[in-house]
Structures are given as structure tokens and as C-alpha cells.
Amino acid sequence: MRTASALVLAIFGLQWVHAENLGHWRGDGNGVFPAADPPTEFGPGKNLEWKTPIPGSGSGSPVVWGNQVFVPTAVPLDSILGGYSFRVICLDLESGKEIWSREVTRGRPHEGTHSTNTFASPSPCTDGQRVYASFGSQGLHALSMDGKVLWQRDFGDLTMRAGFGEGSSPVLAGDKLILPWDHEGQSKLYALDTTTGKTIWSVDRDEPSNWGTPRIIEFAGQKQVVQTGENKVRAYRLSDGKALWECAGQTVRPVASPVATKDSVIVMSGFRGSFAGAFRPDGSGDIENTDKVLWTIKRNTPDIGSPVLSGNRLYFYKGKSGLLTCVDAATGEPFFTTERIRGLDSIYASPVVANGRVYLTDRDGTIAVIADAPELKVLAVNQLDEGVDATPAPVGQRLIVRGKSSVYSFTK
Numbered sequence: 540m541r542t543a544s545a546l547v548l549a550i551f552g553l554q555w556v557h558a559e560n561l562g563h564w565r566g567d568g569n570g571v572f573p574a575a576d577p578p579t580e581f582g583p584g585k586n587l588e589w590k591t592p593i594p595g596s597g598s599g600s601p602v603v604w605g606n607q608v609f610v611p612t613a614v615p616l617d618s619i620l621g622g623y624s625f626r627v628i629c630l631d632l633e634s635g636k637e638i639w640s641r642e643v644t645r646g647r648p649h650e651g652t653h654s655t656n657t658f659a660s661p662s663p664c665t666d667g668q669r670v671y672a673s674f675g676s677q678g679l680h681a682l683s684m685d686g687k688v689l690w691q692r693d694f695g696d697l698t699m700r701a702g703f704g705e706g707s708s709p710v711l712a713g714d715k716l717i718l719p720w721d722h723e724g725q726s727k728l729y730a731l732d733t734t735t736g737k738t739i740w741s742v743d744r745d746e747p748s749n750w751g752t753p754r755i756i757e758f759a760g761q762k763q764v765v766q767t768g769e770n771k772v773r774a775y776r777l778s779d780g781k782a783l784w785e786c787a788g789q790t791v792r793p794v795a796s797p798v799a800t801k802d803s804v805i806v807m808s809g810f811r812g813s814f815a816g817a818f819r820p821d822g823s824g825d826i827e828n829t830d831k832v833l834w835t836i837k838r839n840t841p842d843i844g845s846p847v848l849s850g851n852r853l854y855f856y857k858g859k860s861g862l863l864t865c866v867d868a869a870t871g872e873p874f875f876t877t878e879r880i881r882g883l884d885s886i887y888a889s890p891v892v893a894n895g896r897v898y899l900t901d902r903d904g905t906i907a908v909i910a911d912a913p914e915l916k917v918l919a920v921n922q923l924d925e926g927v928d929a930t931p932a933p934v935g936q937r938l939i940v941r942g943k944s945s946v947y948s949f950t951k
Contacts, residue, residue: 568798569798570846575894577937592945595624597941599672602932606631609627610941624645632948644691646677648676650698652704659674668684669684714734715733727743742775751767759821762776764777769808784825808840844856849911859887882907900930904922904924923940925945
């Protein structure tokens with residue numbers, strides 16, 4: 540029997556979440572997990588169900604299907620030439636024990652990465668039939684739920700701005716897998732067949748490096764792929780990749796992923812400037828300076844962490860700091876602005892919302908929990924024993940957290 544949350548997601552064409560399934564790091568696409576009820580207070584000595592060491596490094600966020608937790612990692616090879624074993628690891632949700640670990644490829648990256656990035660930064664996704672893991676220049680890989688490699692695609696090498704490394708994640712849309720491919724070469728957006736990996740359509744993009752994950756929406760009966768860009772945010776028809784609308788205004792090297800209300804798409808970026816814009820997605824062509832732009836904000840917007848949208852409340856950080864703002868998604872008017880919360884100073888992970896609470900994660904492993912409300916109310920400040928860059932995954936009564944070297948399960 541489908542849960543109410545699964546029904547809502549099906550309406551928006553996002554078929555990857557129910558009470559015990561979390562097939563994408565953004566959940567419903569907005570970072571809200573309506574069926575989850577994880578603990579408010581937790582840590583190494585409180586509400587810790589299990590902690591499992593993970594070899595290598597990676598900041599791809601965990602996804603969960605049934606009793607399986609999937610995380611990507613890049614494990615250094617012990618050889619003179621160096622290089623990495625690129626792996627997907629599957630853990631048991633109940634115990635944290637490894638079910639399987641599959642090397643999908645190995646090799647030496649053609650270029651470096653930022654000191655805070657890893658070679659396993661894209662988050663995987665799953666539809667319960669296959670697990671899809673992108674390692675960027677090391678290929679896109681589809682595995683069965685028991686760890687067999689089903690198909691693989693090599694799209695060449697990404698050349699990323701300033702050697703910052705790779706990070707955009709694929710996203711599922713029914714029988715299509717959407718793969719972003721923006722870099723300093725010819726940028727593209729791909730729609731692939733989930734069963735075979737074959738290209739259904741691809742479009743060239745006039746964009747430099749971009750780390751954002753696409754957002755799939757449905758408006759007036761038409762499904763769209765909305766992708767950020769330094770030059771413009773653009774929307775494409777899901778069925779065939781036709782360009783629908785576009786608008787300039789973002790800052791350089793966008794990372795944060797879009798969120799959506801029932802009648803708007805909200806895009807943000809915050810490196811060397813600030814920009815947030817809400818767009819009505821029924822426009823055509825260039826919609827800049829038209830009534831399709833509902834509101835804009837040019838201060839305090841996020842850099843790495845994506846915003847989270849719960850009801851009419853839109854939460855986001857200022858840059859990579861822990862300064863938190865909450866605005867009305869319909870108007871852009873603030874409920875509160877740049878509030879400082881103890882323990883939140885440097886942020887890569889995106890906020891998530893579950894059961895009336897917002898979970899906010901610092902790179903040092905602090906996870907603050909506030910009420911999902913128009914007034915700031917801190918409920919708890921929790922401290923893990925290692926850093927966290929990946930976005931936590933609320934599922935059922937658990938919070939699955941991928942740290943620097945371990946995966947944790949906290950439960951009531």
C-alpha cells in the first residue's frame with residue numbers, strides 16, 4: 540500500500556520515496572521527508588544504533604531502499620602508480636553490516652580535486668531495481684540490488700573550474716536517468732534509459748562548471764528538468780529535452796540545487812555574489828524581466844548547501860557559513876535572517892526536514908535540530924566524533940549519516 544508521501548511524489552513524477560525508501564539524497568526534491576521521524580537528540584553515546592567504518596573517502600550522500608543503505612567511495616590503491624578503486628558499498632539498514640562492496644572501475648583521476656572535495660562526491664540514486672552511481676570522469680554505473688554491474692557508460696573527462704573536482708549527482712525521473720555534465724569543455728545534459736543506459740536524448744549547454752543536481756518538476760501536465768547554470772537557469776522538456784525557458788542572474792560556479800513549490804521553481808547560488816530567484820515555470824524563451832520572475836534576493840544566499848523547502852518556509856545558509864535565513868517561498872519576504880546557531884560555522888551538507896524538525900549539519904560533525912517554524916527555536920545541538928560533508932538521510936525512525944570515515948544510524 541502506498542503511503543501518502545509516495546502518492547505526493549508520484550504526482551510530481553518523483554517515484555523514489557516511501558516510508559522506508561529514500562532513493563535520492565534530496566528525497567521529495569525539496570529536502571523534506573514527510574514519512575520520517577528520526578531522533579532529535581543523538582551522538583556517539585546517545586541513540587546510536589550502529590556505526591560502520593567505510594574504506595577510502597567520499598562525500599556522496601547515502602540512499603536507502605528496503606533494508607539496504609548505499610554509499611559511494613574512492614579507495615586509494617596501494618601501488619606505485621597510485622589511483623583509486625571506485626566502489627559502491629551496500630550496508631544492512633538494521634545492523635550496519637556490509638552486505639556487499641562492488642568495485643565498478645579503478646584508475647588514476649586525470650586531474651586533482653579541491654582539498655575539501657573527494658573523488659566520490661556525487662550521490663547515488665536507486666529505484667529499487669537498480670542502483671545508479673556516477674563517479675563523473677570515472678563513468679556512470681548501474682548495479683543490481685545485489686551488487687552486479689548491469690551497465691556502464693563513459694562520457695569522457697570533465698575539466699572542472701580551478702581544479703575544484705566533480706560533484707553533480709544524477710537524478711531519476713521514471714524510466715529516465717538525468718545526468719548533468721557541465722564543465723569547462725562542451726557541457727551537456729543527458730537523459731538515459733534506466734534499463735540499458737542508452738541515451739534517450741542529450742542537449743548541449745552553454746555553461747561552464749556547475750555542481751548542481753537537476754530538479755524534476757511537473758507543471759500544467761508537463762514534466763520539466765530544471766538545471767542551474769552560471770550563465771542561466773534553464774528548463775527542458777523531460778520527454779525529449781526541448782528547451783522551454785531560461786533566465787540569467789546566478790553567481791559563478793553554482794552548486795546549490797533547485798527546489799519547487801506547486802507553481803514556482805526556486806534557484807540559488809552564493810559564490811562571489813548572492814542570488815535567489817523564484818520563477819513561474821510556464822514561460823517560454825528568455826523570461827528575464829518578465830512577470831515569470833516572481834521574486835529575487837541578492838543577499839545571504841547559499842553556496843554549497845542546497846536550500847530546503849517545507850510548506851511555505853524556505854531555509855538556506857549564507858554562503859558556506861552556518862548563518863541561517865528563512866523566507867516565505869511565495870514572496871521572498873523573511874521570517875528570520877542570518878541567525879547564528881551554536882556549533883554551525885562551516886557548511887557543505889544541505890538541511891533536511893522531518894516530522895516538524897530541521898536538521899542542520901556542520902562540517903565538524905555538529906548537527907543542530909530546530910523547529911520547522913517561522914520563528915527560530917533550537918531543539919538540540921548534537922556532536923558526532925568525525926566530520927560530515929554529506930547530507931543526512933532521514934528514513935523511518937532513523938537518521939543515516941555518512942561521516943568522513945564512517946556511516947552512522949541514529950534511532951529512537
